[in-house]
Amino acid sequence: MMSRGTRLVVVLLALAVACALPFTLSNFRLFQFTQVYIYAIAILGLNMLTGYNGQFSLGHGAFYAIGAYISAIMMDRWNVHYGWTIPVAGVLCLVVGFLFGLPALRLEGLYLALATFSLALAVPQILKYFEHWTGGSQGLVLSKPSAPFGLPLNPDQWLYFVTLAVLVVLFWLGANLLRGRVGRAIVAIRDNHIAAEAMGVNSALYKSLTFGVSAAYTGVAGALSASAIAYVAPDSFNVFLSITLLIGSVIGGLASISGAIFGAFFIQFVPNWAQDISKAAPWAIFGVFLIVFMYVMPFGIAGAIRLLWIRARRSRVAQVPESRETAPTQAPTSS
Amino acid sequence: MAILSVQDVSVRFGGIIALDQVSFDIEPRQIVGLIGPNGAGKTTLFNCVSRLYEASAGAITFDGSPLLAVPPHRIAGLGIGRTFQNLALFPTQTVRQNVMIGAHSRTRSDFLSNALKLPWVAREEDECRAHADDLLRFLDLRAVADHPAAGLPFATLKRVELARALASRPRLLLLDEPAGGLNHEEVEALGAIIRRIRDELGLTLLLVEHHMSLVMQVSDKVVVLDFGRKIAEGSPAEVQRDPEVIKAYLGTEAA
Ligand SMILES: Nc1ncnc2c1ncn2[C@@H]1O[C@H](COP(=O)(O)OP(=O)(O)O)[C@@H](O)[C@H]1O
Numbered sequence: 001m002m003s004r005g006t007r008l009v010v011v012l013l014a015l016a017v018a019c020a021l022p023f024t025l026s027n028f029r030l031f032q033f034t035q036v037y038i039y040a041i042a043i044l045g046l047n048m049l050t051g052y053n054g055q056f057s058l059g060h061g062a063f064y065a066i067g068a069y070i071s072a073i074m075m076d077r078w079n080v081h082y083g084w085t086i087p088v089a090g091v092l093c094l095v096v097g098f099l100f101g102l103p104a105l106r107l108e109g110l111y112l113a114l115a116t117f118s119l120a121l122a123v124p125q126i127l128k129y130f131e132h133w134t135g136g137s138q139g140l141v142l143s144k145p146s147a148p149f150g151l152p153l154n155p156d157q158w159l160y161f162v163t164l165a166v167l168v169v170l171f172w173l174g175a176n177l178l179r180g181r182v183g184r185a186i187v188a189i190r191d192n193h194i195a196a197e198a199m200g201v202n203s204a205l206y207k208s209l210t211f212g213v214s215a216a217y218t219g220v221a222g223a224l225s226a227s228a229i230a231y232v233a234p235d236s237f238n239v240f241l242s243i244t245l246l247i248g249s250v251i252g253g254l255a256s257i258s259g260a261i262f263g264a265f266f267i268q269f270v271p272n273w274a275q276d277i278s279k280a281a282p283w284a285i286f287g288v289f290l291i292v293f294m295y296v297m298p299f300g301i302a303g304a305i306r307l308l309w310i311r312a313r314r315s316r317v318a319q320v321p322e323s324r325e326t327a328p329t330q331a332p333t334s335s
Numbered sequence: 336m337a338i339l340s341v342q343d344v345s346v347r348f349g350g351i352i353a354l355d356q357v358s359f360d361i362e363p364r365q366i367v368g369l370i371g372p373n374g375a376g377k378t379t380l381f382n383c384v385s386r387l388y389e390a391s392a393g394a395i396t397f398d399g400s401p402l403l404a405v406p407p408h409r410i411a412g413l414g415i416g417r418t419f420q421n422l423a424l425f426p427t428q429t430v431r432q433n434v435m436i437g438a439h440s441r442t443r444s445d446f447l448s449n450a451l452k453l454p455w456v457a458r459e460e461d462e463c464r465a466h467a468d469d470l471l472r473f474l475d476l477r478a479v480a481d482h483p484a485a486g487l488p489f490a491t492l493k494r495v496e497l498a499r500a501l502a503s504r505p506r507l508l509l510l511d512e513p514a515g516g517l518n519h520e521e522v523e524a525l526g527a528i529i530r531r532i533r534d535e536l537g538l539t540l541l542l543v544e545h546h547m548s549l550v551m552q553v554s555d556k557v558v559v560l561d562f563g564r565k566i567a568e569g570s571p572a573e574v575q576r577d578p579e580v581i582k583a584y585l586g587t588e589a590a
């Protein structure tokens with residue numbers, strides 16, 4: 001593990017780079033990074049549920065869609081400022097997730113995966129059905145919010161910063177949650193639910209609340225995407241979105257906070273690279289990428305970085321006595 | 336008044352009668368040994384007190400109030416801690432984290448206050464960590480504090496379970512075969528620890544153990560089960576002389 005000081009330095013450096021990007025990248029590239037942050041928020045939500053709490057979800061695209069539509073309908077119907085729609089989407093998705101989590105308590109493993117999958121299947125069709133609110137298959141066209149207070153930022157730059165700010169706040173809250181008493185209980189349920197109960201953890205309540213918080217994160221991500229893309233349509237929230245989020249979660253590192261960011265980069269950029277490599281069979285290329293990543297980094301990108309970090313520190317420690325002696329240096333083997 | 340009172344408790348699994356109208360009392364600050372051949376029902380009795388198993392008849396009271404309607408996750412909060420015969424740790428978590436989870440029942444921070452890291456939450460977390468470190472020192476576990484529970488030797492993990500149970504600051508502690516996998520010196524040391532837990536921390540203990548010398552040394556009272564029935568109860572000396580007990584043990588294993 002990194003020390004707290006090192007972690008703070010890494011986070012601040014990353015933030016400094018992130019703040020510089022809008023002034024160096026094209027609007028299109030910047031939009032891609034905004035999308036990465038949105039995915040990262042959604043994946044952190046999924047990680048809480050699947051990685052930390054051990055509840056499988058193949059349907060988080062549904063919460064993403066609900067968040068996006070709550071935001072879009074509020075803006076389109078009632079002219080609510082986009083800034084207000086984001087917390088509202090979060091709170092409503094928290095409630096929806098909690099309520100879905102209650103019956104889900106009776107489902108284990110693959111059965112829960114199937115139940116969430118059916119949610120992902122159903123939500124786009126339900127959205128089409130309530131055409132009066134949602135615009136049906138046509139969806140809703142929104143306007144991109146522009147920077148307030150006469151800030152010299154174009155809409156893409158402004159949205160980038162809004163998304164970055166939401167990401168920072170949600171990751172800070174999430175890290176506090178997962179590293180404290182509640183996070184320990186969430187993991188305890190995953191590791192051994194009987195022992196967790198014996199320690200006093202109300203696992204039914206904790207599992208439902210974790211479901212709620214997870215859905216809230218993914219819902220906020222959806223709400224941000226509505227403004228970033230300035231358009232919502234049911235078919236952009238199909239089952240494939242749910243699978244994509246799960247891929248990002250696994251590739252980034254399941255029970256990891258930073259892993260959510262790595263996973264988001266993966267699902268945003270690797271499909272594009274696959275497209276560049278082969279126009280004819282991009283998904284075959286993507287599949288190869290997936291398999292290679294899982295083979296090389298069985299604990300996700302975050303897990304691989306952690307291992308490298310530990311190894312680097314060990315070899316630094318090991319080199320101190322070696323440098324005093326004249327013996328030929330040998331790569332330290334992991335013990 | 337008895338701190339724990341077991342009254343005519345029976346447990347059935349299909350055709351098997353695992354416990355058959357078992358009754359006994361534990362007084363505050365007593366160490367009670369619960370012995371009997373394998374399959375006698377000792378663990379089943381623990382699981383009734385922890386509310387992991389449903390008793391089919393009988394009653395259990397803790398501090399005078401009935402226990403059998405309490406949900407399992409409230410037992411620790413009442414002041415009853417336990418360890419598991421076959422280990423029930425959180426394998427991916429470090430030893431220190433395992434012990435800190437043991438404090439769940441006596442700490443209060445919830446989702447919102449935890450996420451906001453309010454000042455009192457940070458204080459609670461510091462206290463919880465300091466207490467866990469005290470327990471790790473007490474049980475000589477400091478060297479493995481940051482090691483994941485998975486991969487440590489069985490005997491070490493038994494001590495981690497003990498530390499985790501103590502983290503809730505229980506008043507009654509149920510130990511299910513704490514000497515499992517220990518060598519002779521380690522069993523001696525465990526006996527001293529058990530006595531210190533009673534004398535210094537003021538706990539009441541119910542001890543299931545196969546090491547007869549340990550049970551006879553530390554117990555104030557011994558309860559003997561055989562095929563789910565209580566066949567004897569008394570001081571270690573009385574129980575050792577009891578013909579029924581001798582028969583039960585000679586019939587299965589020489590203890
Ligand atoms: N969950 C269970 N399902 C079925 N039978 C059980 C279960 N738990 C215990 N038993 C049975 O109850 C009896 C007592 O077991 P146990 O309490 O584990 O004995 P001890 O701890 O004294 O060795 C045994 O016959 C055992 O097979």
Ligand SMILES: [Mg+2]
Pocket residue numbers: 377378379420
């Ligand atoms: Mg047993």
